[in-house]
């Protein structure tokens with residue numbers, strides 16, 4: 006298996022808002038190696054989330070490519086393949102968590118597993134998926150909150166549900182957008198602890214932050230500024 | 238799998254789908270109610286118009302009518318697809334009833350045959366018992382029963398004749414004939430003596446000797462009193478009619494009048510007619526009285542050759558066709574009687590100029606055959622009217638060729654639709670308007686439903702973004718929300734169909750309740766409301782805040798359910814609810830949405846056409862799904878990140 010898991014070349018993303026062009030990313034090159042913990046540092050509004058969404062396949066760049074596992078550019082993938090990429094190959098933790106309000110913590114985690122399986126295949130996987138979801142939630146310290154709905158959870162708890170959801174399908178890369186951005190120091194520390202554990206188990210991590218101290222916990226830090234990435 | 242999970246969650250967790258379902262229900266119910274009632278009226282107009290006239294009418298162009306109608310009737314009777322043909326004479330007459338003059342349409346018919354064509358017997362209102370109870374309420378039940386029996390023959394109106402008892406009671410001529418018969422026939426006097434004696438002297442036997450009776454009968458000064466007592470005797474003992482020696486009365490013609498011809502006949506608030514007005518106690522009905530009719534005969538050449546004739550005639554009964562126009566204008570008399578009055582019967586004329594000048598015999602006899610104005614044809618069931626009319630036309634042509642004195646120009650054949658052209662035209666016209674109204678209502682309903690579903694799915698745009706972000710296929714997400722819309726749509730439509738059906742089929746009961754039990758109804762609905770409110774609050778408190786939305790929703794549903802149950806139960810359960818304190822308020826307030834006094838029909842149409850309901854239901858479900866599909870398609874085809882950004 007190759008060293009490089011994700012390779013972005015010359016990514017550009019331009020938003021046009023009220024007739025004005027906003028060049029957020031102006032040619033970003035990025036390589037993520039298997040098993041590494043990469044921190045992307047940047048000021049607020051520098052385009053970190055934008056970059057992460059592109060890598061996660063949720064948005065389309067104005068130009069540029071993102072190659073996954075040395076295969077094809079994910080933006081040339083069609084329909085089902087792109088869905089599969091989002092569902093199983095990468096796991097994304099949103100800055101605003103984006104949990105589904107009608108589902109409880111356990112269901113929010115499980116839904117990722119359900120998506121990969123049809124109605125008929127699901128019963129066979131149900132137990133296994135449920136066990137894994139419960140394990141993940143236990144791991145993020147939410148064993149007691151399985152049936153809570155998001156509006157009954159604190160911000161940190163939601164963040165952790167979102168992390169568990171991202172991990173349910175054992176993604177090759179975990180993309181985390183400001184995982185500690187809204188949290189107090191203690192909670193941040195416990196989340197970072199979790200990331201350390203995951204990293205030690207071989208999980209590839211890409212973490213976005215505006216905090217130098219947090220960024221330093223990773224193996225490698227790149228800085229996003231003026232639409233370009235600068236290495237460390 | 239995630240679809241099922243999410244749909245079940247969506248359906249349970251939010252008020253929005255509940256309101257969407259309720260909105261679909263009400264829209265569906267609204268369209269069903271409007272379509273059923275309006276369509277019902279138009280349908281009723283048509284069926285009534287058809288049953289009033291028979292299917293095909295052969296009519297004379299001229300007021301003089303046409304001869305040899307028996308031949309034509311027979312030919313038409315034998316025509317395939319014809320159930321029955323019957324001749325009719327039609328004329329306008331001036332009728333004087335209770336000092337009221339009015340122009341009526343006099344139709345001379347053969348009642349038995351006519352009955353098979355327009356169900357005329359079934360439209361007769363009164364029985365002999367009604368008459369006996371109203372006019373002789375002071376007599377004992379057994380005597381009233383006997384009188385009723387005597388009157389049944391006439392009031393049944395089947396024969397359009399007046400029996401002997403009726404003639405004696407109503408006409409002085411007949412009563413005087415009885416008087417003379419009594420003077421001459423000792424046996425008859427013997428039969429009359431007991432009852433008459435009791436009436437005159439309070440003594441059943443003995444004192445009213447034959448001697449005394451004869452003197453009394455011959456008293457010239459007391460004619461009026463004598464006739465009155467004789468009538469009373471007959472009423473007390475109708476069996477006397479069968480005594481040997483009782484003068485034989487030929488059956489006299491009688492007429493049956495439309496119930497609204499009699500201007501004193503008033504309907505109650507429900508649109509029902511009563512023989513005796515329940516409020517005032519006055520006798521409303523004209524049945525069993527007499528009226529005079531003035532008719533203008535025409536010569537066979539159509540000249541006003543004769544003096545108008547004025548005839549007294551008994552009113553045998555009143556009919557109610559269900560069609561106010563007819564009930565107000567039409568009176569039925571026996572065919573033969575009307576022919577006679579109008580000089581349309583068979584007659585022989587002797588030309589005096591060709592007769593022997595000395596003996597006055599041997600003149601040329603010219604025979605004028607009897608004439609009628611129309612032949613009414615009833616088609617066999619399933620027979621196409623226009624096709625039948627075409628064949629009838631050919632028969633009529635052949636008929637006029639076979640008779641020299643019938644020109645083919647004189648007869649026209651028309652269908653009931655043509656006969657009622659003006660009325661049906663109005664109905665048709667109205668239908669256009671109604672269709673336009675239906676269209677508007679349907680569009681409003683569709684837009685309402687679609688908007689509601691648009692909103693509930695739009696609210697879920699962010700969820701769609703999340704689902705797409707974690708790898709749900711666009712088609713899957715679309716399917717999810719279409720199913721969601723479909724589920725609510727079907728649920729709401731089902732409820733709406735039931736509700737609409739319940740309202741339409743109970744419309745007359747609901748109207749009765751609104752008109753007569755308004756206060757009670759309001760009280761009961763208010764109680765239901767507060768009960769539902771109490772249950773809701775209790776549930777909300779007991780279950781804490783956790784599911785407040787849900788319990789509010791449940792409360793709303795509960796209230797609707799209770800109200801709907803109340804309305805459907807109006808007929809069965811509601812009348813037994815009795816709150817004495819509200820009785821007087823019930824009597825004072827009340828709202829009648831349909832006043833049968835002013836319309837053709839007494840009852841609001843309360844039939845639901847299921848084929849229409851099917852279309853309405855399909856429309857409701859389709860608009861639900863389409864409404865849901867629009868935002869779902871938009872959201873599912875966006876980049877997930879854009880959907881997530883939706884506020």
Ligand SMILES: Nc1ncnc2c1ncn2[C@@H]1O[C@H](COP(=O)(O)OP(=O)(O)OP(=O)(O)O)[C@@H](O)[C@H]1O
Nearest residue numbers: 020022029047048049050051052053054055056215
């Ligand atoms: N859809 C959009 N339309 C217009 N402008 C956008 C859009 N999305 C992002 N931007 C702009 O792009 C810039 C980068 O946004 P982005 O969310 O990537 O910043 P960020 O680095 O994640 O900031 P933060 O640290 O505050 O989360 C911002 O200035 C934002 O206004």
Ligand SMILES: [Mg+2]
Nearest residue numbers: 053054100182
């Ligand atoms: Mg950001």
